[in-house]
Amino acid sequence: MNISLRLIPLLLLVATATAADSKPPNIVLILSDDQGYTDYGFMGHDQIETPNLDQLARESALFRRGYVPTALCRPSLMTLATGLYSHQNKTTGNDPARTPANKAHAEEAGEDIRELLISHIDRTGALPQWLATKGYVSHQSGKWWEGSFERGGFTEGMTKGYPNSGGRHGDAGLTIGRDGIKPVTDFIDRSVEAEKPFFVWYAPLLPHTPHNPPTRLLDKYLKKGVQERVAKYYAMCEWFDETCGSLVDHIDDSGIAEETLVIYVTDNGWIQTEKGGYAARSKRSPYELGTRTPIMFRWPGKIAPADRPELCSSIDFVPTVLAAAGATGPHDFPGLNLLPQLLSGEAIERDTLFGESFAHDIADIENPQASLLYRWVIKGNDKLLLTYDGATGKMRHPPEDAAAKLYNLKDDPLETVNLAEANQQKVQELSALLDAWYVPSERQAGKLAPAAP
Helix, strand or coil, X not given: CCCCHHXXXXXXXXXXXXXXXXXCCEEEEEEEECCCCCCCCXXXXXXCXXXXXXXHHHXXXXXXXXXXXXXXXXXXXXXXXXXXXXXXXXXXXXXXCCCHHHHHHHHHHCCCHHHHHHCHHHXXXXXXXXXXXXXXXXXXXXXXXXXXXXXXXXXXXXXXXXXXXXXXXXXXXXXXXXXXXHHHHHHHHHHHHCCCCEEEEEECCCECCCCCCCHHHHHHHHHCCCCHHHHHHHHHHHHHHHHHHHHHHHHHHCCCHHHEEEXXXXXXXXXXXXXXXXXXXXXXXXXXXXXXXXXXEECCCCCCXXXXXXXXXXXXXXXXXXXXXXXXXXXXXXXXCCHHHHHHCCCCCCCEEEEEEECCEEXXXXXXXXXXXXXXXXXXXXXXXXXXXXXXXXXXXXXXXXCCEEEECCCCCCCXXXXXXXXXXXXXXXXXXXXXXXXXCCCCECCCCCCCC
């Protein structure tokens, strides 16, 4: 084969560029815990200060209309780990309920029901395992419910997990952020030195309770005239923001910003009440202040910063990360690989998102429908919310009525005006979309389960 000598430098340049482009990026997931989608400076809050996340938003493809499909800690995190909806990975709540169904599962297997719940991740697999096939090392810190970090495929981590003491949802991992981020930055430094692509799961217990912020931050909000319990929550949001700034600064100062894809999302929303605890339409709820979250993707030189108007979901996280890494999973995923549109800036051809809510305690760990309380669909600015007769168990804010609810999110972002009765055709159209997603054949919409004893 004859190749002109004049072409050799060009061919070498192309080959070098291709090799550089084929190097998989580092992946850093920043996961907020119990934070309302409104509770950031860049989202328009007039009192909470989040300068570091504001900067990240300016440097990212920012989706203000981001969502999680299930607004509760453990199932939300399982969606991020597995790329599957809760009804698919079967982890629908935080804990197994003491029900005859779960007792039967435990007796048949000869295992504690909590161990059987964790075993769901053994069946589905998890993102760190799939990234490992491309040479990734990975680190877990913060919230992690599914046993030890090794069980999720992480090569390093902080959580020993059940059945160890405090292993329910993170044990030693829960110190991250509150006690600094050195375990994470040390891992990053080791990975860079070893020339290994890495994945970081940074899921601090922030701004999650206990709301015990540094005095310097609490005093700032008290001086603004904010009620004390609310001021503590606001200060927790800023404390979390400071840790995010430390993490992103370390990436930038290490000279690996252009080799690192940083992704931001929150596990579920939060509305802090003055009496303590959270309001009904936040955590665990299918309403906007429970399910909505800003989602950000920062990859300097690859993803152009932009305020993206499209809908986005945390269900897209796994297929997008796998695409960036050049890796694959063991099955198809329901979310979208957003990487082509993130790189090109082109619009995402999707106007519909789905979500579901279940009871906090799982009535049957092998049957998600047993605890199904809500399903919702958003198409454009229209949102339909259906209520189902799943077992609520001991629930702080159970469904109050079973009527179908239709909202126009553009005109009514707080979902105050139910348009369902006057728009039955739209209710039917959106209900058909929900049934095309999946049919909960064991549950009845428009009906409430009997109250728990």
